[in-house]
Amino acid sequence: MNLENALLGLVFGVTLCLVAWRLGVRRRPWREALAATLVYVALSLSLLAAGVGATESITIAVIGSALLVSAWRRFAHRPA
Numbered sequence: 001m002n003l004e005n006a007l008l009g010l011v012f013g014v015t016l017c018l019v020a021w022r023l024g025v026r027r028r029p030w031r032e033a034l035a036a037t038l039v040y041v042a043l044s045l046s047l048l049a050a051g052v053g054a055t056e057s058i059t060i061a062v063i064g065s066a067l068l069v070s071a072w073r074r075f076a077h078r079p080a
Helices: 003-023 030-049 054-076
Strands: none
16 A cells, blocks of 8 residues: 555545534444444454355445444334
8 A cells, every 4th residue: 555545545534524524423322333343343254254255244244234233223222
């Protein structure tokens, strides 16, 4: 990786953060972020161990962790 790519990535990241800040996007609570990270790592490692390719396992793990954590957030605090 050369310096130009690193600087372009930094500029892109800062631009995304500024746009999200101006739109009023709030950060996720730390528990939810930790749960999403742990679910992602577990899914990606289990898919790699099952013989799925690296690109496919990362894609499936990102989508799966987002769906699982959003479902958990939606249904976990519902009164019975």
